[in-house]
Amino acid sequence: METALSLSSRSQQSYVLCRHWESDLEFFKIETAFLHRLLDDYFVRLLSPEFTDKLRETSKKLFELEKDENSLRQQLTAHMKQLELTAENVISEDIEKLADEQATLESLLFKLINEYRTVKKEMFALVEKARREKKLITQ
Secondary structure, eight states: OGGGGGSOHHHHHHHHHHHHHHHHHHHHHHHHHHHHHHHHHHHHHHTSHHHHHHHHHHHHHHHHHHHHHHHHHHHHHHHHHHHHHHHTTSSOOOHHHHHHHHHHHHHHHHHHHHHHHHHHHHHHHHHHHHHHHHHHHHO
8 A cells, every 4th residue: 555655635535445446346257157167057958948048138137238248357457557656656657647537436346336236136046937837746
């Protein structure tokens, strides 16, 4: 955190917030891996005709979610690098530009969070339905 000390108060807040967002993105990465394992575990059941369209749609959304997550991670890394270079006096501090980038990153993160919620709900509902139907068949 020593790097952030030579930044303005606003840029220091941005730096701390970006670190928090990095942590959020790391959690999303773990959560995405779990969602993939969940689909893998129920894949055979989800291949039945009543599930294929929903499986295809949900899988596509998960793929798009991962693309958005990776894009946001790259943008966040670039923003953090800019803050670090500013703290090291390699580049001058442009508070307006940093604030604009911060607002963009925040907007993208909130969008990603909402997308995650939607995809998770759809996937859990799909898997739960497949699980229930198997129970009915085996009873």
